Amino acid sequence: MFSSTRIRLLIALAIIAPVLIFWGFSGDTLQQPSGSSKENAASIDFFMHDARTVYWSPEGDLAREWQTPELKHYPLRSRSELLEPETSMPTPEGGLYKMRANEGWIVDDQSQIQLAGDVEVHHNPQSGPNGVLTTSSLTIYPPRNIARTDAPAKLVRDGEQTETVGLEVYFDQQRIELLSNVQGRYNAP
């Protein structure tokens, strides 16, 4: 009359039912063992979808703008994680730096922004050809308006190409320091 599967199912239900009933009436989830109330560092206190964040300089100029399809804030780590962040930063001369990456972290005090995964920095100067910098990771330091990586990086501009291991970008001065193993290739005029 009852197949063996059904019998096994009934037995399983018979075992679980009392536990479910007790748990349901008691109204409390399983008590956390006292003394381990420390929140899990991976816990999020807020998140945003399609977030757009704008930062202004003390003088009221647009300093930088961040866009991301998803931002999650981790209070215990004092930072936010950004999915596929994109940023744009105007330069004093009217040019523009645009950056993107697969992921990024912004420290709450804005002292540091880390970008990782297919990082691209596009420089559209006021005059002269555009340039593109690509690398695997890049840390930006807004207070000093510089960026730095120790990873290999490639700069391409107007058909010219320069490769390096490690670099520093000084946005205000529009200056790039290539730290080691520099290989450049230029077109003949």
Added chain:
Amino acid sequence: LPEDRSQPIHISANSASINEKTGVTVYSGQVEISQGSMKIRGDRVELYRSADGDVNRIVSIGKPAEFEQQPKASDPVTHAYGLRMEYKINSQQVTISEQAKVEQGQDTFTGERIVYNMDKAIVDAYSSESGDQRVKMVIQPKSSRNGLNP
């Protein structure tokens, strides 16, 4: 070689500094530049651009800086040495200054300043204004060039 000037310019160095405002890039540490058969070496090399962004002038500083190029396939390689070299790409001219020396095959030229025209492989040597660095040339007689004793 005649086709050198249409070749891409390759540069390698320990480090570099790119100034996007001025268009000047400074390479430092075991710098080597090559364009076809032409090579320039130095401790510090400055690369300048014209208004339209093309590389038009290269200054190499070293102890000494070195230059070499084969003017034609049938010619020997020309070597040049000096504490400072300036390579003007459009005019294909290298100006060597401060302890300048050029070697063309077995011939040697020294002076305070030497201007080498790459298209014609012509050497113009100049002494210092004070006169303490005069121009010296050592031109091997043709017979000894062919290995015959006079």
